[in-house]
Amino acid sequence: MERIIITGALGQIGTELTLKLRERYGEENVLPTDIKEPEDEQLKGKPFEILDVRDMDRLKEIAATFKPDTIMHMAALLSATCEKDPQLAWDINMGGLVNALELSREFSLQFFTPSSIGAFGPSTPKENTPQVTVQRPTTMYGVNKVAGELLCDYYFEKFGVDTRGLRFPGLISHVKEPGGGTTDYAVEIYFEAIRTGRYTSYIDKDTNMDMMYMDDAIDATIKLMEADASRLEDRNAFNVTAMSINPEMVANEIRKHIPAFEVDYDVDPVRQGIAESWPNVIDASHAVRQWDFEPKYNLAKMTEIMLEAIRNK
Numbered sequence: 001m002e003r004i005i006i007t008g009a010l011g012q013i014g015t016e017l018t019l020k021l022r023e024r025y026g027e028e029n030v031l032p033t034d035i036k037e038p039e040d041e042q043l044k045g046k047p048f049e050i051l052d053v054r055d056m057d058r059l060k061e062i063a064a065t066f067k068p069d070t071i072m073h074m075a076a077l078l079s080a081t082c083e084k085d086p087q088l089a090w091d092i093n094m095g096g097l098v099n100a101l102e103l104s105r106e107f108s109l110q111f112f113t114p115s116s117i118g119a120f121g122p123s124t125p126k127e128n129t130p131q132v133t134v135q136r137p138t139t140m141y142g143v144n145k146v147a148g149e150l151l152c153d154y155y156f157e158k159f160g161v162d163t164r165g166l167r168f169p170g171l172i173s174h175v176k177e178p179g180g181g182t183t184d185y186a187v188e189i190y191f192e193a194i195r196t197g198r199y200t201s202y203i204d205k206d207t208n209m210d211m212m213y214m215d216d217a218i219d220a221t222i223k224l225m226e227a228d229a230s231r232l233e234d235r236n237a238f239n240v241t242a243m244s245i246n247p248e249m250v251a252n253e254i255r256k257h258i259p260a261f262e263v264d265y266d267v268d269p270v271r272q273g274i275a276e277s278w279p280n281v282i283d284a285s286h287a288v289r290q291w292d293f294e295p296k297y298n299l300a301k302m303t304e305i306m307l308e309a310i311r312n313k
Contacts, residue, residue, distance in 0.1 A: 001070040001110060001225055003029045005063065007053050007100060008075030009043075010034040013114065013168075013217065016175055017072065018043065020218050031066050034075070053096030056103075063107050070225070073100035073113040078181040079141040080271055086140035093144040101155045101163070110162040112225055113152065115237040117169050117210055118182075119145035122277045129279035131239050131286040138277055149237040156235060164224050165236045169210030169282070171217050172302060174309040182274045186211055186250060190306040193254050193261050202268035205248040208280040210241040213297035213305075220293055227291035238287040242295035243302075244280055253303040 004021055008014050009032030018032045019042055033051035038044055049062050053075045063071075075096050082089035097113060104111040120129060121137040135146050145167075152163040170183025174190070185203045192199040203209075212220075220240050251263040287293035297305075 001025065003066065003068045004031070004070045004072060005066060005068045006030065006032045006072045006074060007051060007096070008034060008073070009048075010036065010038055010040075011074055011076075012078065012171060012173070012176055012181070013214070013221075014074045015040055015043065016173065016214055017074065017218055017221065020222065024222065031062070031068070033062065053099055054091065056099045059099055059103055060106075063103055063109075068107070068109060070110040070112070071100055071104055072221075072225075073097060073111065076144070077141070079116075079118050079139060079274055080182055080184075082141040082144065083139060083270055083274070089140045089144060093141075094147060097148050097151060101151060101161065104161045104163070105155060105159045110164075110225065111152070111155070112164050112221065113148060114221075115145045115149050115165050115167045116141070117167055117278050117282060118142045118274070119149060119167060119237065120277070120279055124279060126280045129239065129282040131234060131283065139274055142277075152236040162229065163236055164232070165238070166217075166220060166224060166240050166287075167237050167282070168217060169212050169241045171212055171214050172306065173214035174306050174313070175214070182271045182278075183209055183211065185247060186245070189247065189250055189254070189263070190303070191310055193258055194307065194310045197258065197260055198262040198264075199251075200264050200266050201247045202266060202271050203247055203275055204267050204272060205263075205265055206246050207272070207275050208244050208246045209275055209278060210244050210282050212240065212242040212295060213302040216242050216295040216297050220287075220295070223293065224287075224291055231290050233290055234286055238290070238293070239282045239284045240287050240293055240295075241282050241284050242297055243299050245299055249299065250303070253299050254307070257303070257307050
């Protein structure tokens with residue numbers, strides 16, 4: 001990677017990815033894009049382009065001017081949002097992905113897009129979920145992700161596009177507040193612990209899901225993109241995770257810092273149903289073996305950082 005376009009740069013991952021890539025590759029070599037102007041002070045006044053990923057002509061125009069060698073396609077609607085408007089989800093998630101892949105084919109770009117544990121479904125093994133396994137999701141988001149994984153494999157095999165991707169678990173960050181994901185409780189709970197000292201969880205207390213602190217997710221993305229291609233047997237949609245946690249575990253860890261913190265439960269059947277269709281613990285050994293994946297943050301370390309950062313805000 002030398003010159004990088006990022007789509008969906010104002011989303012859950014995009015802002016922090018943009019900042020880290022600019023730090024590593026130089027501000028002039030990283031061009032974030034999204035459908036609206038940035039509000040984040042660290043992005044305001046810096047190179048930025050307005051882009052709807054469904055607009056192929058605009059995407060080509062930006063690429064022809066910027067002359068990238070890499071596109072990191074982050075633009076997508078998240079799981080709970082997709083269930084509210086599945087047709088829009090297909091239009092953005094799949095239409096945008098095909099456009100980004102076609103751009104990569106035409107301009108000979110290295111390509112990254114995230115998949116998700118949402119690509120799994122109720123019939124997927126729940127414990128130590130393998131890299132290659134049954135994928136029969138029951139949500140539009142999951143269907144999008146499975147189709148996306150297959151498309152990326154197709155563009156690699158058929159056209160030689162250097163496609164790479166990660167199956168992200170729930171991502172936890174203090175920089176961006178939640179944006180429509182099933183795992184968002186694990187971000188909301190920290191903000192509410194500081195704001196009000198209590199939280200009502202829409203996910204039941206003993207529902208385990210894989211999670212990762214955002215710094216680990218960004219580092220994993222860059223590490224995969226910089227990895228020697230000859231080591232990549234799977235190439236797309238590597239399982240990655242740092243911890244398997246549930247709301248009660250997070251609450252107990254918060255209480256080590258805020259003893260009076262209270263949690264109650266008002267379970268949302270839609271998001272609970274999505275959560276129950278996902279694995280409890282996934283196996284990330286292929287990522288470890290093929291490109292040395294190694295997360296640095298566990299629940300205790302992440303909780304300490306999250307609470308301190310939110311207080312400082």
